[in-house]
Amino acid sequence: MKKKLVALMMTVIMAGSMMACGSSNSGSAGSSANGASQTSSDVTGASSDTAAATGSDPLNVVIWDSNQKAGLQQICDEFTAKTGIAVNIEVKDWDSYWTLLEAGASGGDMPDVFWMHSNNAQMYMKNGILLKLDDYIKNSTEIKMENYMPEITELYTYDGSYYAIPKDYDTIALWYNKTMFDAAGLSYPDATWTWDDLYNAAVKLTKKDGSQYGFCMNPSNDQDTYYNMVYSMGGYIVSDDHTKSGYDDPNTLKAMDYVGKLVKDACPDPTTMSETGTDVMMESGNVAMIMQGSWMVSGFLQNDYMKKNCDVAILPYDKTTGKRASICNGLGWAAYSGTKRPDDCWKLLEWFGSKDMQLEQAKLGVTMSAYQNTSDQWVNCTDVFHLQPYLDETTASTGDAQNELVLRPYTYNSTVWSGAAQTKLAAAWADPSIMEQTCKDFATEMNQDIANENK
Amino acid sequence: MTSWEKKQFFWGWLFILPTMLGLIILNIVPMFQTLYQSFFRTGDFGKGNVFIGLENYEKLIHDPEVWQSLFNTFKYAIVEVPLSIIIALVLAVFLNRKMRGRSIYRTIYFLPMVVAPAAVAMVWRWLYNSQFGLLNHMMHVKIEWISNPHIAWISIAIIGVWSAIGYNMVLFLAGLQEIPRDYYEAADIDGASGPRMFFNITIPLLSPTIFFVMVTSIIGAFQVFDLIYMVMDETNTALPKTQTIVYLFYRYSFAYNNKGYGSAIVMLLLCVIILITVFQMIGQKKWVHYN
Incomplete structure (x- = not known):
């Protein structure tokens, strides 16, 4: 009896260790080969x-x-x-x-x-x-x-x-679900759209029963979503000399207030968004619009639902500043x-x-x-999506708006504060009424982080 | 020392040498390096560390996030440890009897132990998903298992229990085999009921194993990291109420590149674990019977 039990244990442990060996072998095949080359060379x-x-x-x-x-x-x-x-x-x-x-x-x-x-x-x-x-x-x-x-x-x-x-x-553009726009009787987004137009459309596209939402963004969607709004409305994330946080700038706060409104009125529950990425929500037909970077195109091209229902438009601009901003990296x-x-x-x-x-x-x-x-070659890589909007952002102006390419804000080691921003902003996503205070508090913390860099 | 003793000494040490070397290189030396590092503000890529004395510890004492995480860790342990021990013990007692398909059941219960923890966490993450998850789909509800701050820590603990049961069960089975059948036969003749035998024979005679499982489970529960890391996203609103102390250590050390503070956090965890283990060692005298 006892022998049998021991034998069972041994078998399982051996199977386990063999699996572990197997996976580590396949995983590090490249690095071990590289290691061999390093030891052989002087x-x-x-x-x-x-x-x-x-x-x-x-x-x-x-x-x-x-x-x-x-x-x-x-x-x-x-x-x-x-x-x-x-x-x-x-x-x-x-x-x-x-x-x-x-x-x-x-x-x-x-x-x-x-x-x-x-x-x-x-x-x-x-x-x-x-x-x-x-x-x-x-x-x-x-x-x-x-x-x-x-x-x-x-x-x-x-x-x-x-x-x-x-x-x-890479630049950012607005992806929209044609089928949902048609069903709601709305015209597709274009170069005339301001952020207010986006908000209004998003609210109209949001169904009360939770089966469809107008827009989707998580605090982790910084470069592809809310940074663009901030810069378009005249705010900034990091000052031009890369030394100061812009989260307490009045224009940034204005943009973040807009973000809060959008999250509250036209987005899925923040908890849902934190579990499931905006791209997946779009691909599964749960949301009508998202903002995504050009790097996502090759992924979207592999999704049949996207190919059938979705297309690309240029980002909206801000009425007050007359500026359309796309983060570029x-x-x-x-x-x-x-x-x-x-x-x-x-x-x-x-x-x-x-x-x-x-x-x-x-x-x-x-x-x-x-x-x-x-x-231009990239725009022509597919005829399923109209990728021209990604390129239009790089020109001087489209329609009534001045286009501006903004380099993704960075400092010496941006990972620290950009990671912290995601965690901190999650609270404001859950309760947009504390958005302003959260941003102001975070600005202090971020300035501290930047000051600690490179010491 | 006689030549026989010398031989014993030589071979004894030779046999434990591989383990000793592993322990020293992988555990003991890094432990002291971590302690050393906790007094520094670490530079990029481990270069240019600056000695700052107790500054990291000062920050730690005033950091609510640390204490919240320690509290979260306690919460996790309080759910995970008792459940994984009780369920495993009951299963072990049942699977210790003669019954059909016993080996198959044992194997099934042990299987979660064989699967890589990261894979386990990935599967559970999708089971729990509030939008597309199987759990919500089958129960026709919309519970935010892993993003509601009030229940996320329990959801995580359930995964922990599920993965630990098999291992604990095998340890208990081994312990149960050590108990001579005579006791049960004698009790049977005296007319003792099943539960009575369980509490008066099984538990006392199994207490050394239970104690061992308890000590290792508690230590394991306090060090939980992979589950949180794989299941919870950084933007998860439940994260502040769920993240454990090791997760916090990881974030500071590797994501925020602040290894000094990370080391201080992990030193705090070491102290907590040592304290708890000491109390358990003292407490065991009251209830653990070594024959």
Whole structure:
């Protein structure tokens, strides 16, 4: 009896440990291969070893957006075919991506090539985590930094040196459900819409029985939703010199008051929104409008409901300021300064940044590209959605409104306050009457966070 | 020391060496490093730490979020520990009898233990989802299981109980096998009822196992993190009333990049756990019978 029990326990434990082994093997296949290449190559003769390592071990690339993986894999496959350097792309979710990078940077074991984001690029550049690209760029025929959108290049420049090759840029637009608008007898959103029009339509599209809501936004929808409202109404999140919070600015408060109104009158319960993302709510036909970034397009293209019922419009503008603002951001391709194969890494960065591949990225519908004048290709990547509004935001004006591209607000280490904002604002989402006080309180806290940065 | 004793000494240490090494490298050294780090304002990527003495602890004492999280942890433990012990004990007693399909039941109850905790949490997160979740769908209600501050902590504790039952049950089964059948036969002859035998024979003779399970369960409950991390979103309104002390530690150490303060938080947890365990060790004399 006892033996049987022990045997059962042993079996289960063994099965468990085998499963654990199995998963860790598959998960870290890339990193262990990379580890092997590191031990085989000498620290001092890293570049001379490159030739030996080439072709045998894949370069380890880590990104956070699974929607982009297929397209980027294709670009990488072409790279492998041309150079013989294998590339292994691994996708992490946003949170664990930064935990991984941070831990990797502290412990000295990073992926070879990865994405950099304006949120904490400053911190990575200052601490010498990223490979300095100046010399490579000087000797390259493919890469000329002036070919990329200057805003994006600026994000990854520190002390006059370049640390990443601009990959893409993104803007925000309004997604709407045509079927719901038709059913309510409302005309589709267009360039004449102000924020008041959006509010009125959203309220009309909200059904009392909870089966349909006009709009959807969670405190985590900062860059894609409420930041745009704030800047459009003349407020700001971070001052231009990146030292002060704008959450207590009167115009910001005005915008946040509008946010509160919208949440209260036309959005699902804040609790529901905190459990289910706006994209899922839209895809499942629960909401009539959301604001989303251009990076979501490739994901939406895989959803049949979206393809059948939804389309894209330009963001509304503010009547008082006459301004339409879209937050804009761009990622950069960066390499680890401690990589054992800097030359191979550079070849890959150069490949990603070359005009052909930037065009390819746009054509495949991965994202808009940071290389100037390549984004028309992206608009044409599908005829299901009209993607032109994403591009219109980058022009000087549309209709009566002045268009303004605003770089996603950032400081030295934005993760701290942008994360805290989400948690703090959740209370104001639940009870919009405390919105003003919450924002004012948070401004104090955020100023403290910024003051503590970079000490 | 005789040569026999020397040999014993040598082989004894050799056999425990792998475990000792693992413990020292993975547990004991980091423990002291954490203590050390809690006196610093940590720099980016672990470089440029500045010594600030007790400043982190001062902040900790005046931080309501810390005390709320500690309270949340207690709430979680108070639901999770007794339930997972009582249910597991009852199941173990039933599954210790001769019955058909006993091994199958044992395996089924143990299965949650084999599944990765992150996967468990992911599945439960969707079961609980207020909009699309299976639970609400089947019961035709719209309960916000994981975003209503009043019930979210119970929902989380239920997942904890569900995943812990199997493990506790196997430990109890092992303990039950140690109890000689003679006691039950004697009691049976004297005409004792089932419950009477359970309370007067099973519980006292199983008390060392119960004690062990209790100590480890409480420690485990105080260290709960993965469930909260996987199930609750950062913007969840119930988070302030649900987040545990280890979750808070994670947020400060890894999301907010403030490892010094994170270390101070985890030192507080260490003290709480030590205190509770000491009380349990003292208390056990009253109710645990070692033959």
